[in-house]
Amino acid sequence: MMMVRSSFVEEAIKxxxxxxxxxQNNFPGQQMFYAEAGDLMIQDILTNSSIDIRLWRKAVFLVGDLAE
Structure with missing residues (x-):
């Protein structure tokens, strides 16, 4: 999760x-994601207008997966 906040765009995307x-489709993994404030990380990515569009797009797809 820490690497997602990397200043290197390619590293953050990966x-x-x-x-x-x-x-994805892993309930225990989703629980850990929320426990590590993953929802706030996604919110930060989506509200930051200077974020690379590729990272923003991956974050949107992740939100879609979590909504299922």
Whole structure:
């Protein structure tokens, strides 16, 4: 989760992709995600207008997966 906040865009994108893959259809993983304030991390990404569009897009897909 810490790598998602990386100042290197490529590293942050890959880290968010990995987090998304780990928690997709994995209830214990989703519980850990929320316990580590993952929802706030996603909120920070989505409200930051200077974030790279690729990272923003991955965050939107993650929100969609969590909503299912």
């Amino acid at each position: 880290a968010l992709y990995a987090v998304s893959a780990l928690i």
